[in-house]
Amino acid sequence: MSTNMLLNKIVRPSRNFVKLGRQSKRLCSTHVERKKSSDNSNGLFTEEHQQLRDTLKKIIDKEINPYVDQWEQEGQFPAKKVFKTLGNAGLLGVTKPTEYGGLGLDYTYSVALAEELGNINCGGVPMAIGVQTDMSTPALAKFGSDKLKREFLAPSISGDFVSCIGVSEVGGGSDVASVKTTAVKKDGDYIINGGKMWITNGAQADWMCLLANTSEGPAHRNKSLICLPMNLPGITVAKKIDKMGMRCSDTAQIYFEDVRVPQDHVIGEEGMGFTYQMLQFQEERLYGAAATVQPLDNLITSTADYCRQRKVFGSPLLNNQTIHFRLAELSTEVECLRSLIYRSVGDYVSGQDMTRLASMCKLKAGRLAREVTDSCLQFWGGMGFTNEVLVSRFYRDFRLLSIGGGADEVMLSIICKYMNTLPKPPKQK
Amino acid sequence: MSGFRILVGCKRVIDYAVKVRVKPDKTGVVTEGVKHSMNPFDEIAVEEAVRMKEKKLASEIIAVSCGPQQCQETLRTALAMGVDRAIHVITEPKEYESMQPIHVSKILSKIATEEKADLVIVGKQAIDDDCNQTGQMTASLLDWPQATFASKIEKSNGDLSVMREIDGGLETIKVKVPAVLTSDLRLNEPRYATLPNIMKAKKKPLVTKKPSDYGVDITPRQEIVSVEDPPVRQAGQKVESVEELVTKLKEAGLV
Ligand SMILES: Cc1cc2nc3c(=O)[nH]c(=O)nc-3n(C[C@H](O)[C@H](O)[C@H](O)COP(=O)(O)OP(=O)(O)OC[C@H]3O[C@@H](n4cnc5c(N)ncnc54)[C@H](O)[C@@H]3O)c2cc1C
Numbered sequence: 151m152s153t154n155m156l157l158n159k160i161v162r163p164s165r166n167f168v169k170l171g172r173q174s175k176r177l178c179s180t181h182v183e184r185k186k187s188s189d190n191s192n193g194l195f196t197e198e199h200q201q202l203r204d205t206l207k208k209i210i211d212k213e214i215n216p217y218v219d220q221w222e223q224e225g226q227f228p229a230k231k232v233f234k235t236l237g238n239a240g241l242l243g244v245t246k247p248t249e250y251g252g253l254g255l256d257y258t259y260s261v262a263l264a265e266e267l268g269n270i271n272c273g274g275v276p277m278a279i280g281v282q283t284d285m286s287t288p289a290l291a292k293f294g295s296d297k298l299k300r301e302f303l304a305p306s307i308s309g310d311f312v313s314c315i316g317v318s319e320v321g322g323g324s325d326v327a328s329v330k331t332t333a334v335k336k337d338g339d340y341i342i343n344g345g346k347m348w349i350t351n352g353a354q355a356d357w358m359c360l361l362a363n364t365s366e367g368p369a370h371r372n373k374s375l376i377c378l379p380m381n382l383p384g385i386t387v388a389k390k391i392d393k394m395g396m397r398c399s400d401t402a403q404i405y406f407e408d409v410r411v412p413q414d415h416v417i418g419e420e421g422m423g424f425t426y427q428m429l430q431f432q433e434e435r436l437y438g439a440a441a442t443v444q445p446l447d448n449l450i451t452s453t454a455d456y457c458r459q460r461k462v463f464g465s466p467l468l469n470n471q472t473i474h475f476r477l478a479e480l481s482t483e484v485e486c487l488r489s490l491i492y493r494s495v496g497d498y499v500s501g502q503d504m505t506r507l508a509s510m511c512k513l514k515a516g517r518l519a520r521e522v523t524d525s526c527l528q529f530w531g532g533m534g535f536t537n538e539v540l541v542s543r544f545y546r547d548f549r550l551l552s553i554g555g556g557a558d559e560v561m562l563s564i565i566c567k568y569m570n571t572l573p574k575p576p577k578q579k
Numbered sequence: 580m581s582g583f584r585i586l587v588g589c590k591r592v593i594d595y596a597v598k599v600r601v602k603p604d605k606t607g608v609v610t611e612g613v614k615h616s617m618n619p620f621d622e623i624a625v626e627e628a629v630r631m632k633e634k635k636l637a638s639e640i641i642a643v644s645c646g647p648q649q650c651q652e653t654l655r656t657a658l659a660m661g662v663d664r665a666i667h668v669i670t671e672p673k674e675y676e677s678m679q680p681i682h683v684s685k686i687l688s689k690i691a692t693e694e695k696a697d698l699v700i701v702g703k704q705a706i707d708d709d710c711n712q713t714g715q716m717t718a719s720l721l722d723w724p725q726a727t728f729a730s731k732i733e734k735s736n737g738d739l740s741v742m743r744e745i746d747g748g749l750e751t752i753k754v755k756v757p758a759v760l761t762s763d764l765r766l767n768e769p770r771y772a773t774l775p776n777i778m779k780a781k782k783k784p785l786v787t788k789k790p791s792d793y794g795v796d797i798t799p800r801q802e803i804v805s806v807e808d809p810p811v812r813q814a815g816q817k818v819e820s821v822e823e824l825v826t827k828l829k830e831a832g833l834v
């Protein structure tokens with residue numbers, strides 16, 4: 151295999167770039183011998199799904215992973231550049247309509263994509279990509295006017311625009327109905343005042359899918375989603391938030407002061423924003439869960455590799471039953487999560503409501519990610535506590551899963567609604 | 580150029596990044612459940628052909644892969660990269676284990692003649708068996724000129740001017756078409772198959788043939804006695820300074 155080894159050196163200089171030499175190598179071998187997850191998945195995936203993953207894997211190995219350490223340090227990754235590369239490969243609009251540059255494929259392709267993005271050596275970049283493909287654009291693609299789609303969706307699919315989703319505010323993230331930002335009609339425009347908090351891609355975005363109150367009245371029927379160009383006067387990106395994880399993804403706090411945007415920038419019907427957003431959340435949640443599976447798998451395998459090499463008390467760490475059994479247990483849990491995701495996707499693709507299952511996926515992914523990263527980190531001992539190994543990065547990055555995009559408790563509330571066990575809110579006296 | 584046809588070889592091999600393992604019974608290496616992809620040198624060959632077509636130097640590209648059913652995946656990748664149609668010369672997995680460059684060369688030369696190809700481009704070698712024979716043998720069987728280890732291909736007055744990587748450096752030669760070329764690593768950087776092209780590739784023609792359709796007998800004439808792991812590399816040592824390194828090398832009698 152002499153040439154094989156030579157190619158390894160020449161084709162993948164990536165390995166030399168990566169500071170985490172030992173670790174990244176370990177993870178590389180993991181990817182290659184990755185579980186053939188997509189090969190046998192209840193008929194969900196085809197050869198084309200696999201080819202999509204192969205293309206994405208090449209892009210990750212060449213254009214993303216070699217730079218992740220640097221981006222983590224700088225606290226931002228070049229979204230424009232990375233998105234353009236992905237856009238050129240046709241990967242930012244797999245489920246979007248063909249008239250706007252998408253491929254019009256079903257959601258199974260989004261899930262294959264999300265799973266493969268899990269081979270990126272951090273949580274931040276996949277999250278930013280997910281914001282573009284599955285969080286800020288689904289409602290626009292489904293309900294937006296042709297004009298809006300040409301102006302905002304097409305360039306987001308080609309990778310010329312970076313988008314962000316503006317739902318959460320200082321006053322509330324979980325309670326979406328309580329957002330305070332207003333868009334008041336005046337002379338054919340909306341005048342926007344208020345602010346958004348925790349906005350992923352916020353410092354780099356060309357436009358925001360903004361949730362704002364467009365009228366007085368009941369909280370579930372007074373909101374609209376609006377396409378808001380981020381270069382308008384009155385928009386201030388106040389600060390980039392310093393976070394414990396997802397460090398290469400920029401998270402911004404943004405203020406609006408008398409920002410003027412034409413009324414035709416509203417997505418679909420005025421007053422339907424809350425409903426659209428709840429629909430949009432479903433894809434976001436499934437995407438988030440799907441993007442979790444591969445890294446957890448990779449972590450389990452790399453931890454086993456590490457424990458096989460590490461000798462403690464005279465024998466490989468891995469020979470302790472408590473370790474190899476624990477890893478087997480975790481691997482089982484990951485496969486359960488994967489199956490739940492595939493079931494939800496199956497339902498979604500066949501047109502059924504997946505709210506209940508998607509909420510379960512999101513809940514389980516968040517909980518399991520915490521369990522797997524914590525358990526694996528433990529087995530790396532003191533090394534696990536350093537920033538030299540990927541396990542600590544994922545330990546930090548994945549802590550977000552139980553909070554962002556609807557906290558675990560919010561998922562539980564949704565599941566309870568479907569179980570008819572959620573108490574009615576107390577009558578206001 | 581109209582009517583200029585390029586034939587490219589696309590071998591399916593174990594992915595370059597996989598740690599290859601020898602089978603316990605030492606009859607070969609483990610291939611089951613292992614990621615495979617197109618031989619990287621063939622990817623370069625495909626890329627070069629596609630670029631020639633984009634520059635209107637060629638009108639049609641045909642990809643050929645010999646081997647088991649899964650070779651069709653490799654051919655689909657070639658189609659997604661821009662190849663026009665594909666020929667899969669199917670063999671039983673068992674037969675394939677003993678298939679040699681001579682068999683593939685016979686098949687390729689037959690197809691080149693049948694399809695009236697003007698140019699055959701194959702990788703300079705495959706990263707699994709490292710044979711480096713198929714291109715040369717194909718040229719010989721066809722009695723066409725060959726330009727191996729190409730790192731630059733240009734058209735000059737109907738001929739091809741090919742820069743080759745040789746031990747001493749670079750050599751440029753001229754060949755008349757029809758010819759056989761083999762691609763070296765630095766010829767180009769292959770593109771990614773984009774998703775739109777992956778989907779389009781599904782509809783491109785792929786025909787399945789048997790070696791016997793080309794009158795090629797692939798009965799093995801040799802037997803694999805044993806496949807062994809390379810000897811394990813001994814652990815290295817870290818040295819603090821150049822001086823220490825030199826001392827150690829002297830001690831070992833290496834300088
Ligand atoms: C890195 C990062 C990126 C983000 N990106 C975006 C983005 O791009 N766009 C966007 O709009 N938002 C984004 N968010 C915001 C995220 O969605 C919110 O943080 C999340 O919805 C939680 O809201 P909150 O932070 O206001 O917490 P709160 O709403 O104050 O909730 C705090 C905690 O209370 C508990 N809780 C909440 N509701 C209930 C309940 N009903 N029952 C029991 N317990 C409950 C939960 O444990 C929850 O974690 C991001 C956040 C982070 C940290």
Ligand SMILES: Cc1cc2nc3c(=O)[nH]c(=O)nc-3n(C[C@H](O)[C@H](O)[C@H](O)COP(=O)(O)OP(=O)(O)OC[C@H]3O[C@@H](n4cnc5c(N)ncnc54)[C@H](O)[C@@H]3O)c2cc1C
Pocket residue numbers: 460462463467470472473528529530531532533535
């Ligand atoms: C921030 C920090 C400060 C430190 N400060 C000091 C210091 O001041 N002085 C000092 O001497 N040391 C210090 N240490 C070292 C610390 O005590 C060791 O990291 C710790 O004892 C674990 O050893 P290890 O890292 O070699 O892990 P290993 O011994 O390799 O163990 C790795 C993991 O294997 C598992 N494991 C180990 N043994 C068994 C077993 N028998 N059965 C099952 N599982 C097992 C555990 O989960 C363990 O976490 C420090 C470490 C850190 C991270």
